[in-house]
Amino acid sequence: MEISNYLEIKNKLPADVNLLAVSKGFESQKIKIINSQGQNHFGESRSQEALEKQLELKDSKNIKWHFIGRIQSNKIRKIVQNFDYIHSVDSYEKLLKISNVAFQEKKIIQIMLQVKLSDDLAKAGFDYEALLEKWLDLKKCKNVKINGLMTINPKGLSSKENFILFKKCRNLADSLKLPDCSMGMSGDWEQAVEAGATWIRLGSLIFGDRPC
Numbered sequence: 611m612e613i614s615n616y617l618e619i620k621n622k623l624p625a626d627v628n629l630l631a632v633s634k635g636f637e638s639q640k641i642k643i644i645n646s647q648g649q650n651h652f653g654e655s656r657s658q659e660a661l662e663k664q665l666e667l668k669d670s671k672n673i674k675w676h677f678i679g680r681i682q683s684n685k686i687r688k689i690v691q692n693f694d695y696i697h698s699v700d701s702y703e704k705l706l707k708i709s710n711v712a713f714q715e716k717k718i719i720q721i722m723l724q725v726k727l728s729d730d731l732a733k734a735g736f737d738y739e740a741l742l743e744k745w746l747d748l749k750k751c752k753n754v755k756i757n758g759l760m761t762i763n764p765k766g767l768s769s770k771e772n773f774i775l776f777k778k779c780r781n782l783a784d785s786l787k788l789p790d791c792s793m794g795m796s797g798d799w800e801q802a803v804e805a806g807a808t809w810i811r812l813g814s815l816i817f818g819d820r821p822c
C-alpha cells in the first residue's frame with residue numbers, strides 16, 4: 611500500500627484551518643485509509659459517484675460529506691439527503707430549493723456560497739454585486755446555515771495573484787460577518803491559508819494523481 615501525504619500535510623496546518631480531503635475520482639478504499647488516520651471530512655463533486663461510495667462506506671459513521679461540485683437542480687434532493695455541507699451554492703434559486711428540501715427532510719445543511727472574484731468564464735459563482743443584492747433574501751432561507759464563502763481561483767496565477775484573490779474573499783466574508791472561507795486547493799493552499807482560509811480543499815496532494 612502506498613503511503614499518503616495526509617499526516618505530513620495535516621501537521622503543517624495551523625490549528626484553525628480545517629482540511630477537507632477531496633476524494634472525487636478516488637476509491638472508497640483510499641477514503642477508508644485516510645479516515646483511519648483521523649480525517650473525517652471528505653469532499654465529492656459528482657453526486658452519482660459520491661452516492662456509490664457513501665453506500666460502500668456506510669459503516670464509517672464519523673465521515674462528514676461535503677458537496678463541492680456544480681449543483682444540478684434535479685440532484686438537489688439527493689444532495690440534501692446525503693451531504694452535511696454544500697460549498698458550491700452559486701445562486702439564490704438553488705439555495706431556496708436546498709432550503710425547501712432540507713425543511714421537508716428535517717435537516718439543517720451547512721452552506722458556503724460560491725463567489726467568483728475574477729473574470730474566469732469557466733467558473734461558477736455569485737459575482738460581488740449579485741451577492742450583495744441578494745444577501746437579505748439568502749439570509750432568510752430556513753434549514754440552511756450560511757457559514758461562509760467558497761472560491762476557486764483560475765489556474766496559472768502567481769502566488770501573489772492567488773493571495774490577492776483569496777484576500778478579497780476573506781474581506782468579503784468579514785464584511786458579511788461570515789466566519790468561514792473555503793479556499794485553496796493542492797496548488798495554492800499556502801496562499802489561501804495566509805489570506806485567512808478556514809477550510810482548504812485538497813485532493814491530489816493527499817491522495818496522489820487522480821485516476822479519473
Ligand SMILES: *Cc1c(COP(=O)(O)O)cnc(C)c1O
Nearest residue numbers: 632655678795796811812813814
Ligand atoms: C477537485 C477539487 C478540489 C481539489 O483539487 P486538487 O487540485 O486535487 O487539490 C478542490 N475544490 C474543488 C471545488 C474541486 O472540484
